[in-house]
Amino acid sequence: MHLDNIPPREARRRGPDGAPVVTASGVTKTYGRTRALTGVDLEVRAGEVLGLVGHNGAGKSTLMRVLAGLESCDEGRVTVRGRHAAPGAAAFRGVRMAYQETSLCPDLTVAENIWLSSRHCLPRLRRRRAAGAAARRRLDEMFPGHGVSPRDRVEDLTLARRQMVEIARASLVDALDLLILDEPTESLGPDAARSLYDHVRSLTARGVAVLLISHRIGEVLSVADRVAVLRDGAVIAERPAAGLGEHDVLTLMGAQVAERDAHRPAPSAGLPADRPVVAELRGATGSGLRDVSVRVGAGEVVGLAGLAGQGQQDVLERLWRPARRDAKVRATRAYVPGDRQRSGVLPLWSVAENLVVTAMRGIARRGLRRPAEEREVVRSWVERLAIRGGADAAMTELSGGNQQKVIVARAFASSADLVLLDDPFRGVDVHTKTGLYRLIREEAARGRSVVWYSSENAEMAHCDRVYVLRAGRVVAELSGDEISEERIIAVSFAEPDPPTAAGRAQGAPGRERPQEARNHG
Numbered sequence: 001m002h003l004d005n006i007p008p009r010e011a012r013r014r015g016p017d018g019a020p021v022v023t024a025s026g027v028t029k030t031y032g033r034t035r036a037l038t039g040v041d042l043e044v045r046a047g048e049v050l051g052l053v054g055h056n057g058a059g060k061s062t063l064m065r066v067l068a069g070l071e072s073c074d075e076g077r078v079t080v081r082g083r084h085a086a087p088g089a090a091a092f093r094g095v096r097m098a099y100q101e102t103s104l105c106p107d108l109t110v111a112e113n114i115w116l117s118s119r120h121c122l123p124r125l126r127r128r129r130a131a132g133a134a135a136r137r138r139l140d141e142m143f144p145g146h147g148v149s150p151r152d153r154v155e156d157l158t159l160a161r162r163q164m165v166e167i168a169r170a171s172l173v174d175a176l177d178l179l180i181l182d183e184p185t186e187s188l189g190p191d192a193a194r195s196l197y198d199h200v201r202s203l204t205a206r207g208v209a210v211l212l213i214s215h216r217i218g219e220v221l222s223v224a225d226r227v228a229v230l231r232d233g234a235v236i237a238e239r240p241a242a243g244l245g246e247h248d249v250l251t252l253m254g255a256q257v258a259e260r261d262a263h264r265p266a267p268s269a270g271l272p273a274d275r276p277v278v279a280e281l282r283g284a285t286g287s288g289l290r291d292v293s294v295r296v297g298a299g300e301v302v303g304l305a306g307l308a309g310q311g312q313q314d315v316l317e318r319l320w321r322p323a324r325r326d327a328k329v330r331a332t333r334a335y336v337p338g339d340r341q342r343s344g345v346l347p348l349w350s351v352a353e354n355l356v357v358t359a360m361r362g363i364a365r366r367g368l369r370r371p372a373e374e375r376e377v378v379r380s381w382v383e384r385l386a387i388r389g390g391a392d393a394a395m396t397e398l399s400g401g402n403q404q405k406v407i408v409a410r411a412f413a414s415s416a417d418l419v420l421l422d423d424p425f426r427g428v429d430v431h432t433k434t435g436l437y438r439l440i441r442e443e444a445a446r447g448r449s450v451v452w453y454s455s456e457n458a459e460m461a462h463c464d465r466v467y468v469l470r471a472g473r474v475v476a477e478l479s480g481d482e483i484s485e486e487r488i489i490a491v492s493f494a495e496p497d498p499p500t501a502a503g504r505a506q507g508a509p510g511r512e513r514p515q516e517a518r519n520h521g
């Protein structure tokens, strides 16, 4: 059967729109002492988008795996179109899931990955070509201008492109009944996210059910027909999205809404002359940067903003490894990488080991480790960031958001004077984010410096100063009241200067860029 030909509704094995596709009844799931789900009742109906929201560790991913037939439950049952189905049963074939961390094999190509997960719908002969063609068609349809070739090795793709392939992979099946999207837009730019939701609408119009998990509550409310709120493993509310406000949802989730905008710095005008500079780039050029000058004062929180892929990671990289003459960094440094699966998490180690690994040296005396002091450091960070799972849990037992908290805690637990953050709060719930903003300001008040790239412009309001980058150049330096989402967007999209001959030769600005690089914001 041809992959891209989703049959017309009457030919599909689905009921009328609105009929339950997958239903969970009294589902309970425990991992050791952790009760991830407690008696969940939830129904996903044909032709609807059901939004699922909840704090980090609420049980969203666990519930998704149970609903997709990938995991068994301890109590309760899951039915597909009214019939009881055991995990792995053929009934789940039309239920597909796109994972937040992606499920792709990094050392295989895009086409090979597609063949692995969709081989039952592909011809046996010339399979690589068929898988490549199907992948390209679906990517073109979902993410115009994606910039992915079926021959690309997944490992070489950016986070955003990997996410696009993951979503396309999930939707490639001969008869899609339910598409589960776990934090699909955390690594995508606004254009790619818009394209995705256009596609979601075309799927629901054909009767496919979509389950959307996201911490971006505004996005959920604008896309979903219904919203279910999961709290500590139980569905505590299920409402139509129309008429629900962001504030209502956050309150149901248990977030302290009033605190959200606290912890903003007092407005300042630029870097005070008397503040020592701990790190500096002077006219940094090459590997993505073009004459970038950036200064970071002691105890300052400096933001890097602009559309994604405009050189922000290169600035962080240059401050992290200041090998060249144009970089002067006096401070000791810690780095929170953007891609936690590739370079952040030490998966075979416990939470405590992951957390203390950078602080160990500072805690040790005469080269000897001090286990009691290490345990105390770990305990205080687990408590401070409310890391669900505890110090002794294996890293892989933690939910995605809690893993991210450990990586942030690891950087701040070190004795580094300068903490470099590469979009660190992806997948972190609103309540935890509030705690992390407070943490950043507290650490800055103690004299620590922070350089922070965020794909969410609103977060930049927590910075003292912000450099906005475009095509590898700093196009604006904002401080105090100038820092606002609107201003950053305006500067990011302002007409670029006409390219110079030298610029054209280097090929940086003024050139057509792929969607992913152009549109993250």
Ligand SMILES: Nc1ncnc2c1ncn2[C@@H]1O[C@H](COP(=O)(O)OP(=O)(O)OP(=O)(O)O)[C@@H](O)[C@H]1O
Binding pocket: 031, 032, 034, 035, 036, 054, 055, 056, 057, 058, 059, 060, 061, 062, 063, 388, 389, 396, 397, 398, 399, 400, 401, 402, 427
């Ligand atoms: N394989 C596992 N082993 C042990 N505990 C687990 C495992 N998977 C999940 N858990 C625990 O179950 C709980 C629910 O985790 P889950 O990943 O479902 O949360 P979530 O709502 O998806 O969180 P996030 O928003 O951070 O992704 C957490 O306390 C987590 O530590």
